[in-house]
Amino acid sequence: MPDASHLDHALIRPNLASVQPYVPGRPLAELRRELGDLPITKLASNEGPYPPFPAATQAIRDAAGEQNLYPDPGAWDVRDALAERHGIPQERIVVGNGMDSLIKILCLAMLDPGDEIVMCWPSFVSYRQGATVQGATWTPVPLDAGGAYDLDALAGAVGPATKIAVVVSPNNPTGGVVSDEALRRFLDALPSHVLPVIDEAYFEYLPAGSHDGVALLREGRHLVVMRTFSKAYGLAGLRVGWMAGPDGLAEALSPVRNAFDVNAVAQVAAVASLADAPEHLPGRIATATAERERMADGLRALGLDPLPSSANFVFVEVGAQRAAAIDAALTRRGVIVRPTGGFGAPGGLRITVGLPEHTDRLLAAMADALQEAA
Ligand SMILES: Cc1ncc(COP(=O)(O)O)c(C=O)c1O
Numbered sequence: 001m002p003d004a005s006h007l008d009h010a011l012i013r014p015n016l017a018s019v020q021p022y023v024p025g026r027p028l029a030e031l032r033r034e035l036g037d038l039p040i041t042k043l044a045s046n047e048g049p050y051p052p053f054p055a056a057t058q059a060i061r062d063a064a065g066e067q068n069l070y071p072d073p074g075a076w077d078v079r080d081a082l083a084e085r086h087g088i089p090q091e092r093i094v095v096g097n098g099m100d101s102l103i104k105i106l107c108l109a110m111l112d113p114g115d116e117i118v119m120c121w122p123s124f125v126s127y128r129q130g131a132t133v134q135g136a137t138w139t140p141v142p143l144d145a146g147g148a149y150d151l152d153a154l155a156g157a158v159g160p161a162t163k164i165a166v167v168v169s170p171n172n173p174t175g176g177v178v179s180d181e182a183l184r185r186f187l188d189a190l191p192s193h194v195l196p197v198i199d200e201a202y203f204e205y206l207p208a209g210s211h212d213g214v215a216l217l218r219e220g221r222h223l224v225v226m227r228t229f230s231k232a233y234g235l236a237g238l239r240v241g242w243m244a245g246p247d248g249l250a251e252a253l254s255p256v257r258n259a260f261d262v263n264a265v266a267q268v269a270a271v272a273s274l275a276d277a278p279e280h281l282p283g284r285i286a287t288a289t290a291e292r293e294r295m296a297d298g299l300r301a302l303g304l305d306p307l308p309s310s311a312n313f314v315f316v317e318v319g320a321q322r323a324a325a326i327d328a329a330l331t332r333r334g335v336i337v338r339p340t341g342g343f344g345a346p347g348g349l350r351i352t353v354g355l356p357e358h359t360d361r362l363l364a365a366m367a368d369a370l371q372e373a374a
Pocket of ligand 1: 046097101171172199229239240
């Protein structure tokens with residue numbers, strides 16, 4: 001007699017047993033219970049350290065009284081604002097519940113068993129998860145020594161079954177970036193049966209002259225570019241990401257999209273953020289890049305060897321055993337970083353860059369943690 005209170009696992013698609021789910025950082029509430037009154041510095045999820053921009057905060061407040069209504073399923077205002085900002089037709093833009101949702105619907109719409117996705121690894125796990133849920137083949141290729149996508153190796157992995165080639169730049173968790181020139185060469189070399197997906201979640205942190213997937217689209221190239229409001233724009237909690245790609249992409253994805261994927265508060269906040277960005281974004285980026293370099297210098301002074309990063313986080317390889325010990329010692333001091341086993345880098349720690357006081361706390365705690373873990 002089956003136990004009626006337990007799910008019968010025969011009901012679940014067998015291939016899900018092989019899917020590695022995303023492992024989120026530990027919830028703040030749980031850490032608070034464990035650490036008592038100790039102040040917590042959370043540098044684990046690459047969020048920005050600032051609240052939403054002032055206009056976005058106001059828009060969120062103003063929208064509160066209208067939440068009895070469903071949101072606009074087409075996110076027209078967001079797409080219009082993005083289209084105007086980036087000089088691309090709004091029909092080519094799709095807005096989603098974070099980039100994560102867009103990654104999943106792209107995999108859902110494109111990948112059957114037997115189809116292949118290629119990407120470098122260690123990297124962002126959602127592409128792997130989206131592909132393996134579909135029963136598609138996921139082919140990882142090593143990063144280059146600096147923690148950036150090795151685009152020659154990636155191009156070499158493309159075969160007749162490849163449908164998606166992912167380029168995450170800057171890469172999460174390592175922070176490495178590909179050059180504009182290398183990206184253009186890669187796109188030129190790809191056969192036309194492959195859709196390149198350029199993940200620019202950390203685009204805002206890149207210096208001028210770096211690759212710009214939207215500019216490549218404007219030039220008429222065949223690619224999908226994805227960006228998010230979760231990082232530099234400070235809207236991670238509301239979940240808004242977007243992608244732009246070839247004509248027809250939005251219609252092709254519509255059968256697998258949730259109609260109301262992007263909530264109404266997120267939509268007004270995104271529009272207001274775009275209006276406020278010219279005034280508020282540059283200062284935030286300047287602080288993030290200055291603190292990133294100060295954090296990297298501080299880590300080097302402690303004998304660690306962080307990879308060069310072009311994003312709002314720093315990656316340091318310490319070895320698997322030491323990573324667990326250092327992570328535990330940092331947590332006991334109220335500093336939460338991200339061990340990167342789930343990203344394919346079991347010996348790594350990824351540390352989000354925050355405000356100057358966060359860098360100070362991280363470096364002080366790291367000095368103690370390294371001694372304790374020695
Ligand atoms: C490389 C990369 N892509 C996509 C995402 C997903 O972003 P979102 O918050 O928009 O779902 C992240 C978030 O950490 C990321 O690091």
